[in-house]
Amino acid sequence: MMPIIRYRFFKRLLGTLLSCCFLSLLVACGSTGMAAGQPTPSPKPGTPVPTSTHQANQGDNGSSTATPVTMTVPVPTTQVSCPAPGTGRAAVLAPLATHGHKTLVYYVSTGQDSRDQIMATLKKLDVTTGQKTDIITLPKASIRQAQVSTDGQWVLFVANVSVGGGIENRLQLVRMDGQGLQTLYCGTPDTLLDSGGVVWSNNQRTILMSLFGAKGSISSLNTQTGSVQVALVTPMLVTSMLDNSRVYVTVPATDAPSNTLAILDTRKGPNQHVRDLITVFQQFPAGGAYPCWDADSSYDATTLYISQCQAVSLTTGPGLAGFSGPSSFGTQPPLGGKLQIVYDNKQLAITGIRAITANTLLLQTKSVHTPYGSMLNGLWAIHTDGTGRIRLASEGMLNSCAQTPWSNGSRDGMSYAFKNTSPDGTTASLGYGSLDGQQTTTFVTAKNAALFIVGWTAL
Numbered sequence: 001m002m003p004i005i006r007y008r009f010f011k012r013l014l015g016t017l018l019s020c021c022f023l024s025l026l027v028a029c030g031s032t033g034m035a036a037g038q039p040t041p042s043p044k045p046g047t048p049v050p051t052s053t054h055q056a057n058q059g060d061n062g063s064s065t066a067t068p069v070t071m072t073v074p075v076p077t078t079q080v081s082c083p084a085p086g087t088g089r090a091a092v093l094a095p096l097a098t099h100g101h102k103t104l105v106y107y108v109s110t111g112q113d114s115r116d117q118i119m120a121t122l123k124k125l126d127v128t129t130g131q132k133t134d135i136i137t138l139p140k141a142s143i144r145q146a147q148v149s150t151d152g153q154w155v156l157f158v159a160n161v162s163v164g165g166g167i168e169n170r171l172q173l174v175r176m177d178g179q180g181l182q183t184l185y186c187g188t189p190d191t192l193l194d195s196g197g198v199v200w201s202n203n204q205r206t207i208l209m210s211l212f213g214a215k216g217s218i219s220s221l222n223t224q225t226g227s228v229q230v231a232l233v234t235p236m237l238v239t240s241m242l243d244n245s246r247v248y249v250t251v252p253a254t255d256a257p258s259n260t261l262a263i264l265d266t267r268k269g270p271n272q273h274v275r276d277l278i279t280v281f282q283q284f285p286a287g288g289a290y291p292c293w294d295a296d297s298s299y300d301a302t303t304l305y306i307s308q309c310q311a312v313s314l315t316t317g318p319g320l321a322g323f324s325g326p327s328s329f330g331t332q333p334p335l336g337g338k339l340q341i342v343y344d345n346k347q348l349a350i351t352g353i354r355a356i357t358a359n360t361l362l363l364q365t366k367s368v369h370t371p372y373g374s375m376l377n378g379l380w381a382i383h384t385d386g387t388g389r390i391r392l393a394s395e396g397m398l399n400s401c402a403q404t405p406w407s408n409g410s411r412d413g414m415s416y417a418f419k420n421t422s423p424d425g426t427t428a429s430l431g432y433g434s435l436d437g438q439q440t441t442t443f444v445t446a447k448n449a450a451l452f453i454v455g456w457t458a459l
Contacts, residue, residue, distance in 0.1 A: 069153075072097040075180030082168055082186035083226075089184050090226040091204075096153050096177055098459045101128040102410055104417055105135070105155060105176075105454040106430055107143055108446065118142060122155055122454065124176065125443055127415070127432065132443075136178045142450070145198040147402035152176075152411070152457035156207070158194045169193040171209065171221070176459055185228065190215040197238040199247060199402070206266070208247050210238050218249065220266060229270045232277075238264075240403040242301055242334055249277070257320075259283045259291040263335065280336045281306055289313065290320050292327075294351065296403055297334055298384070299358045304334045305384075307353040312368055322368030323349040325376075329363070329386075343386030348376050352398045356409030359384050360435060362416060364398045379418055381435050390437040395420045399453050406456040409435070417453045 073094040083089050104127060109120045120143045122135040138159055146157035159170045169187030174180060184207070187193030196210025207221040208231065216235030221228050236249040237258075245267045251260035251274070262277040281304070283291045290311035297304050309327035311320055328344035352364030363380040379396030382389045396418035399407040409416050410432075417432045420442075428451040433440035444451065 069095045069098045078182035088221045088226045088228040091223040103459045109450040144194045146454045148455035201244045232272050303331045307350040309349040324367050356405045357413040410456045
């Protein structure tokens with residue numbers, strides 16, 4: 001196991017994280033080859049667990065299949081105002097009746113920022129019937145870090161809400177029918193909540209938050225008690241949970257994207273330091289080039305997939321121009337070890353990788369230097385052994401807010417969702433398609449508006 005690199009915190013941390021080619025964010029995250037004393041990982045959030053409101057089962061192909069809930073229970077009284085700074089609230093949950101319809105949750109907003117007459121709307125598309133329904137609309141607000149819960153009944157998100165001439169940073173929760181809107185935690189000027197990652201554990205009992213600012217940290221919120229504690233005293237980007245207590249984080253670098261993936265183990269107690277992290281992967285590009293890599297854990301959390309490509313520097317000065325081939329992806333134990341290359345390609349620039357079923361990966365490709373123009377860019381499906389590559393979408397983008405399998409792939413393991421953006425950046429569209437590459441449907445297109453995929457459920 002590699003020692004954690006010596007860490008130096010610089011004032012450009014936030015800019016570095018946001019420009020990181022580890023689209024983690026884009027990320028989110030075997031027992032063989034692990035160091036002695038390390039417990040075997042439990043399944044990642046892609047393996048649903050029974051809850052008091054919803055029973056989920058593991059399908060034969062690794063996809064999640066949900067047993068419909070037969071009765072809706074009203075959500076008890078909730079609070080949307082901010083709790084005292086640095087404190088949290090317990091989540092107030094109640095079950096929602098479901099019928100098993102494949103459903104895609106997405107976000108639409110208009111306006112430039114939260115001080116404008118902006119309308120932030122969480123919506124859902126019933127893929128079975130084609131019906132679109134608003135979950136909730138927040139006036140004078142914007143939404144970040146939205147994700148669907150393991151049981152598929154709730155949406156967790158960060159809302160930047162205009163209040164009294166200022167902006168409140170709220171970590172909020174709402175049920176799929178729009179009921180039970182509640183605020184669990186609020187950021188402060190010293191602990192900004194909307195600039196980093198937010199991840200929710202598989203058992204839905206812990207939310208880990210990247211907080212940036214003068215008093216930045218990685219902090220954990222217990223959804224059963226509302227207690228908040230600092231897990232890591234240095235702010236870093238959380239990307240995905242390996243299990244209910246361990247989270248993948250990217251370690252910031254100086255004036256460059258991160259080249260290091262590490263694990264924070266919350267069982268070691270609060271107020272941990274960088275030296276307590278476990279380094280899982282590091283990329284050292286030749287010639288001082290910028291890093292280009294991404295990572296995601298397998299559907300059962302026994303394997304870590306790592307993709308790598310070539311970063312292209314600007315010719316007019318310092319900075320990143322984009323990415324190019326050759327690129328590859330490989331596998332290694334989830335706590336670090338030797339990387340075994342499974343697939344390589346001289347033309348593709350693999351900039352993102354996601355495990356969405358037990359044997360299927362999604363690859364995001366985007367190259368700035370290729371003799372084939374845009375023919376190699378977009379979204380591809382590929383088997384975990386590197387065979388069966390299929391191009392799904394010509395300009396598709398992976399979910400940039402969460403890395404659970406249902407953030408990009410449907411829970412029956414048959415479909416995927418994507419976002420497209422026009423070359424000038426003014427028009428965006430959302431769509432879904434079949435993983436065999438035979439069918440694609442664009443269901444919303446908007447100009448000068450924010451659109452993004454939140455995730456899949458079954459309602």
